[in-house]
Amino acid sequence: MNFNWYTRVLLAIASGVLLGLSFPNYNLSLLAWVAVGFLVLASYRARLWVALLCGVVSGLAFYPLSVPWIDTVVRQYGGAGALASAGILALVALTGGLYAAIFTIGVALASRKGRVFACVLAPFLWVAAEFLRANMPVIGFPWNLIGYAASKNLPLVQLATITGIYGLSFVVASFGAFAAYAVLAGTQRAWKSLMIVAAALVLIAFGGRYFIPRATPHYVAHLVQTNFEEHYSYPADWLQRHAQDMNQLHDISVDGAKADRGLIVWPEVPAPFTFNDPNFAARARQIARDASSDFLVGIVDWKKDAAGKWFATNSATLLDPSGQRVFTYDKIHLVPFGEYVPFRRWLGFAGNLVADIGDFTPGHQYSVGRLPGGKFGVYICYEGVFPGFVRHFTAKDAQLLINVSDDGWFGQSAAPAQHELMERVRAVENRRWLLRDTNNGITIDVDPYGRTVAEMPMNVRGQLDAPYAFESEMTPYARFGNWFAWLSAIVSLALIGAAIASGEKRQTEISRRSARVKIHA
Numbered sequence: 001m002n003f004n005w006y007t008r009v010l011l012a013i014a015s016g017v018l019l020g021l022s023f024p025n026y027n028l029s030l031l032a033w034v035a036v037g038f039l040v041l042a043s044y045r046a047r048l049w050v051a052l053l054c055g056v057v058s059g060l061a062f063y064p065l066s067v068p069w070i071d072t073v074v075r076q077y078g079g080a081g082a083l084a085s086a087g088i089l090a091l092v093a094l095t096g097g098l099y100a101a102i103f104t105i106g107v108a109l110a111s112r113k114g115r116v117f118a119c120v121l122a123p124f125l126w127v128a129a130e131f132l133r134a135n136m137p138v139i140g141f142p143w144n145l146i147g148y149a150a151s152k153n154l155p156l157v158q159l160a161t162i163t164g165i166y167g168l169s170f171v172v173a174s175f176g177a178f179a180a181y182a183v184l185a186g187t188q189r190a191w192k193s194l195m196i197v198a199a200a201l202v203l204i205a206f207g208g209r210y211f212i213p214r215a216t217p218h219y220v221a222h223l224v225q226t227n228f229e230e231h232y233s234y235p236a237d238w239l240q241r242h243a244q245d246m247n248q249l250h251d252i253s254v255d256g257a258k259a260d261r262g263l264i265v266w267p268e269v270p271a272p273f274t275f276n277d278p279n280f281a282a283r284a285r286q287i288a289r290d291a292s293s294d295f296l297v298g299i300v301d302w303k304k305d306a307a308g309k310w311f312a313t314n315s316a317t318l319l320d321p322s323g324q325r326v327f328t329y330d331k332i333h334l335v336p337f338g339e340y341v342p343f344r345r346w347l348g349f350a351g352n353l354v355a356d357i358g359d360f361t362p363g364h365q366y367s368v369g370r371l372p373g374g375k376f377g378v379y380i381c382y383e384g385v386f387p388g389f390v391r392h393f394t395a396k397d398a399q400l401l402i403n404v405s406d407d408g409w410f411g412q413s414a415a416p417a418q419h420e421l422m423e424r425v426r427a428v429e430n431r432r433w434l435l436r437d438t439n440n441g442i443t444i445d446v447d448p449y450g451r452t453v454a455e456m457p458m459n460v461r462g463q464l465d466a467p468y469a470f471e472s473e474m475t476p477y478a479r480f481g482n483w484f485a486w487l488s489a490i491v492s493l494a495l496i497g498a499a500i501a502s503g504e505k506r507q508t509e510i511s512r513r514s515a516r517v518k519i520h521a
Contacts, residue, residue: 003041005050011042012054012104016061022149023066024417032149036176039100040122041183043107044115051108052101059097064089066144069413076411092141099133106492110499115184121495122177127166127488134386138336142385144418146172151425155208156201157450160428161475163484164387168425170488175201215433215447217467219373221263222256222293223437223445224249226270227461230408234272239279242271248461250287256463257291261321263371264291268381268406269298269314270439275325276302285323294371295319296378298404301328311361314339316378316404318369327370330363331380333389338382338409366392374470376400381407384423387482394430394478399470401432406439416442416458424450429477433468 003011015038022032042054070092074085106125111118126146134142147168151157159167178197182190226249239246253264264287275281280299288295301315313330320326334340340359368375377393377400384390384403393401403423407416420442427434427446434446441458445466456464476483 002045005047005053008042008046008050008054009057011038012058013061015039015042016058016100017065019058019146019149020062020065022146023144023414024421025414029149029152032146032172033175034179036122036126036146036173037178037180037183038176039104040107040119040177040180043104043111044118044180044184045111046104046108048105048108051104055099055101055104056094056097058104059095059100060090060093062100063093063096067092067415067418069410069415072411072413073409095139096133096141099129102129102132106496109496113499113502115181117495117499119177119181119184121492121499122180123170123173124488124495125492126173127170127485128492130169131166131482131485131489135388140386142387143422145169145387148418148421148425151421151450153205154212154450155204157425157428158208158212160425161431161477164391164429164477164482165422165425166387166482166485166488170484212449214451215449215471216469217433217447217453218469219262219467220260221265221435221445221466221468222253223265223435223443223456223464223466224253224256224267225438225440225443225456225460225462225464226267227440227459228270228408230270230406238272239277239283246283250283250290252461252463253287253295254291256465257293261291261293264288264293264295265402265404265435265437266295266297267437267439267443268316268404269300270406270408272300273298274300274302275317284319288319288321288323292321294321296402296404298380298406301330313363314360314380315363316380316402327367329367329369329378329380330365331360331383332363332366333383333386334360334362335382366396368393368396368398371400374399376402378402378404381405384426385419387425387429390426391430391478391481394432394474399432399472400468401426401430401434403434403436404438405436407442408438408440420444424452429475431473431475431478432471435466435468 015035018031018038019035021028022035039054039058043051046054071085071089074088075082103125107118107122110121130145134140145165147165150168150172156168159171175197178194182194257264273280284295284297296316296318298316301313302310303313304310315328315330317325318327368377375398377398379390379393390401407419410416423434423436424446427448428450431448433448436444441456443456443464444452445454445464445468447453448471454464454466456462
């Protein structure tokens with residue numbers, strides 16, 4: 001089957017559209033299962049420049065449909081105009097398209113050895129490209145990996161305990177590649193095999209849930225949704241102006257925890273909260289003392305370096321029931337162009353967008369804290385979208401995971417739902433309870449198997465009773481990390497290398513035959 005170049009481009013665009021529709025707010029997750037198949041068909045036996053073009057246009061279709069909120073955030077909070085914000089979204093889409101082009105070019109090369117070879121390579125190469133996208137320095141952006149489209153299915157997502165999210169991406173991409181093979185082969189046997197695989201997946205997806213055990217909680221935390229509006233800067237008298245709000249949050253926190261003295265959690269710093277401000281420090285300590293509870297709160301923590309120069313970290317700190325600070329975690333993986341500006345001195349052309357963004361200093365330690373009953377690891381906002389990041393806390397003996405976040409920057413977009421979808425998988429990968437507390441939603445309690453135990457509506461102020469327990473099991477993923485992604489990268493390189501070598505050998509043989517014909521003539 002040989003398509004002309006513009007048919008291939010249309011197939012690639014269709015692949016990007018199908019994948020974009022698989023995620024919130026569209027939630028047509030079944031489309032992800034065939035999206036890779038469309039891209040395989042677009043790449044099969046394509047010229048390399050056509051394969052490159054197909055990868056790029058698939059990214060240009062996927063990202064604006066999947067993450068249009070980038071444009072909203074940059075315009076609303078970055079001070080950029082409509083043209084500049086659209087340009088940034090286009091740049092993100094183009095960059096994502098280049099990762100997709102790695103896939104399309106690889107499939108095009110592999111197809112020189114036939115459709116079976118190309119379709120076997122496809123899921124390994126897809127995972128390798130996602131892994132590269134997640135781990136590129138500065139610009140790593142593992143948002144909406146294809147496996148997340150299937151992650152709400154309880155039986156299927158259990159694979160993440162072994163392989164991380166990349167194993168689920170492999171399964172979804174494999175089905176798409178198999179569907180492409182059925183189209184290319186065009187035989188009744190191929191289509192029948194595809195239907196058998198589809199039936200087996202449906203059986204696992206719907207029947208497997210009865211075999212997933214239920215976790216038993218032993219404690220209750222109180223997740224407070226503060227629901228403050230987002231601002232890049234705050235007046236010096238912000239706490240005085242919002243005294244009534246702070247009084248309300250004090251009452252919400254203390255009343256929720258009084259009965260059981262359970263842990264109180266506030267989200268990633270949603271306002272000018274810092275212990276360098278004696279007024280806030282006094283309020284925070286009073287909450288812990290009045291509730292007789294441990295209190296975990298997001299703050300901006302100002303410190304001095306060895307030279308006496310002040311620097312700020314985005315942090316989460318724990319107060320014990322007496323109001324004393326007993327633990328602090330400083331955010332390690334900062335958001336580029338949100339919490340710091342990479343290459344700031346070379347980005348003067350970015351104008352206000354760069355000037356308005358202050359620099360946090362990253363932390364360096366995967367710190368683990370202690371609560372009555374066990375140890376916990378807390379990570380902040382964007383850190384949770386990196387599949388290999390959170391496991392470091394589990395590897396350091398965290399028995400409970402806490403994610404504090406402020407998704408208010410996303411506005412009324414699909415981003416909070418997409419973010420929550422990814423965070424849920426971290427609980428399964430590590431087989432830990434996950435307490436996720438946000439400024440305005442989605443605040444949620446997830447058990448170690450990925451079930452939602454409790455959830456709070458968005459854009460309201462209040463507290464959520466969140467049952468949890470401390471777990472000690474070390475999953476293969478928590479122990480060995482992204483081994484499956486590395487394996488996929490190695491297999492991909494080996495198969496592409498074999499395809500290139502085979503092509504060169506075939507070309508050499510053709511040249512020899514041609515020379516013999518000339519000599520004979």
